[in-house]
Amino acid sequence: QKEVEQDPGPLSVPEGAIVSLNCTYSNSAFQYFMWYRQYSRKGPELLMYTYSSGNKEDGRFTAQVDKSSKYISLFIRDSQPSDSATYLCAMSAGGSGGGADGLTFGKGTHLIIQP
Amino acid sequence: DAGITQSPRHKVTETGTPVTLRCHQTENHRYMYWYRQDPGHGLRLIHYSYGVKDTDKGEVSDGYSVSRSKTEDFLLTLESATSSQTSVYFCASRQGAIGYTFGSGTRLTVV
Numbered sequence: 001q002k003e004v005e006q007d008p009g010p011l012s013v014p015e016g017a018i019v020s021l022n023c024t025y026s027n028s029a030f031q032y033f034m035w036y037r038q039y040s041r042k043g044p045e046l047l048m049y050t051y052s053s054g055n056k057e058d059g060r061f062t063a064q065v066d067k068s069s070k071y072i073s074l075f076i077r078d079s080q081p082s083d084s085a086t087y088l089c090a091m092s093a094g095g096s097g098g099g100a101d102g103l104t105f106g107k108g109t110h111l112i113i114q115p
Numbered sequence: 116d117a118g119i120t121q122s123p124r125h126k127v128t129e130t131g132t133p134v135t136l137r138c139h140q141t142e143n144h145r146y147m148y149w150y151r152q153d154p155g156h157g158l159r160l161i162h163y164s165y166g167v168k169d170t171d172k173g174e175v176s177d178g179y180s181v182s183r184s185k186t187e188d189f190l191l192t193l194e195s196a197t198s199s200q201t202s203v204y205f206c207a208s209r210q211g212a213i214g215y216t217f218g219s220g221t222r223l224t225v226v
Binding site: 102 | 148150155156157158160163173207213215217218220
């Protein structure tokens, strides 16, 4: 079993719909949880991050972390065609003083918002 | 992408030849990373650096080496390229716990 599992999709929804993207993980040491958005032929860009369990909201985006279930989610409200991209979950165990060994990524979910 | 540039952006090389990819950052970040991205696998860590001349292996390090002689430069070398190393390579640097910045990637094809 990989450390981080993410359904690759594609996930196709109509414009205006609420989108739910999810990842599960197995490593209890993960403390930092991130969502990256990647457009075609571009590098990943950080969309949201959460430390430990809880919710975080930023405009149309909400990130949720449930450490007891080892499950994280990203919700997109009022989805727009410009939201069409690949969404990658990523996790890290370390803080600024340690955990040098980078992020562990899910495979990414390809999201298509139909106009 | 702001702060990180990768070169070249595209490269086609022949099996068995050495290849070096370059990553240059202007953020003065201590930590730097090389990832490869393949369909069905997502982003996987190849090597990382936690300071000048300090590097370590990641998940998929076989066939790759790295060097970091200056804070701003992190080089990835394929000593003898193979077709299995055809991929998109991303460099990243980090400040703090979550401040990762990724480059735009190098698309490498080994024929």
